[in-house]
Amino acid sequence: MTKSGWIFMSTERQDRYVSAFQRMIRIDTVSDANNGSDPENFAKFRELMWELFPHIKDACEVRDFDGSVLMEWKGSDESIAPVLFMNHYDVVPASGEWKYPPFSGEIAEGKIWGRGTLDDKSGVFAMMQAAEELAAEGFRPERTIYFEMACNEETHGKGAGDISAWLRERGIRPEMVFDEGGDILYEPIGGAKGTFAMIGVGEKSIVNMKFTARSEGGHSSTPGKDTPVARLAGFITYVERHHIFDVQLAPATVEMLRRFAPYMGMAGKVMENAGRLKKPLGALLPMFGPTANALVTTTIAFTMTGGGEAPNVIPREAWVLGDMRCSHHQGMADSMKEITKAARKFGLETEITEQGLESGITDYNGRAFRLVEEAVAATLPFVDACAPFIMTGCSDSRFFSSLCDQCIRFLPFLISGEQMDSIHGVNECLDTDTLVPAVDYYRYMLTHV
Secondary structure (H helix, E strand, C coil), rough: CCCCEECCCCCCHHHHHHHHHHHHHHHCCEEECCCCCCCHHHHHHHHHHHHHHHHHHHHHHHEEEEEEEEEEECCCCCCCCCCEEECCECCCCCCCCCCCCCCCCCCECCEEECCCCCCCCCHHHHHHHHHHHHHHCCCCCCCCEEEEEEHHHHHCCCCHHHHHHHHHHHCCCCCCCEEEEEEEEEECCCCCCCCCEEEEECCCEEEEEEEEHHHHHHHCCCCCCCCCHHHHHHHHHHHHCCCCCCCCCCHHHHHHHHHHHHHCCCCHHHHHCCCCCCHHHHHHHHCHHHHHHHHCCEEEEEEEEECCCCEEECEEEEEEEEEEEECCCHHHHHHHHHHHHHCCCCCCEEEEEEECCCCCCCCCHHHHHHHHHHHHHCCCCCCCCCEEEEEECHHHHHHHHCCCCCEEEEEEECCCCEEEEEECCCCEEEEEHHHHHHHHHHHHHHHHC
16 A cells, blocks of 8 residues: 555554454443443453553553553653653444444454544554553663553543642643644645644633523414524524634644645745735635634534424523634633623523633644654654644643643544544544554654653
8 A cells, every 4th residue: 555655564563463453442442421331341441451561561550540541651760750641542432334343343445443443542552552562672761651541531531630630739740741633644734735744732622502592482373583493593693604703823823834835836835924924814714614714713513402392382491502612812711702792692591511621732843742753754754744733622631731831632643534534433444554653653752752
């Protein structure tokens, strides 16, 4: 298989990795806030890890946080601040029609199929396999390395929160944190004809809000104006048609566009001057679709609705839930003010149902980002460039941003657009020939931090 001019060949090492990774995929570690999880399966997964990675387990002090794991690999120089490597082993439910069963680990079409192949057991495998090999070879890090593997990242991240609190209580502040996040993509935005390691340097904060319309009710045969459902519909339409949130290009987004520029032909002339063209680009990018729009502004998606008692009754109450992802430049507080102001135009009540953490943005000129660039260059030579970006989704690293100002979110796997869409969807899969380079990436990282 050829990928951007680089050829991966099947090897004994690859076959061995694939066989071990299949076993991880076959254990159903669904983390489901609505229907609960099976603790026995999570226990089986941890048992499998200790079977697959015995040397690194013996080299570390292992702590259990209700199924989430923190491993401490003591370094030879305790005066150096530690680093933290993270991935999670829980997965989202696997509903829908799949080409291959979602917990089969089926090998077909040059891929491993199953829930968690991309999000995020692949990261767990590559990280732990690299550490296992180094421990078996007698390697000891100079600085202490922590490994964190949460069992509930997909359901609000209690494990990562507990582990972060445990470190804080003991005054342990990692110098660098490396978590899942961006992947390696070809043409991540239209016209960028290259293969890029998309390195997350921050993530938008999440606020879920409930918007409620009330009335005295009544019979549907004699409806008045501005009924609850009509007011909700007007509010949703208003928000989707008007730019109520500030638009701004963050420095990390400017740098991302600058790094895309050499691969964008004539359009690259504009992108390489993104720093001087922030205002026009800020207005232009939303026209390129929802992904580009999410780079420059707070967004809100209306995801759940409810209310009403019967088909012939005007509801006394109707509501809609909005999932808001807040930009760093506007922040949660100001974003909530803007959406609340819009809701008042339609006589709606607002309620915060869930409020996440705000995290900082890592300097793409800092040591952590540069280390990832070095590792990519050394082990993933088919990558044309590394580009910083701000994630629109969230990761467990947000719990550690108060302890560390260098949190990187990246997985060293080359995936297609179709594979990207399969994350949290159907037919999630990973190319078998990406495992060896990913383990090599983590080996580099572990020996150079």
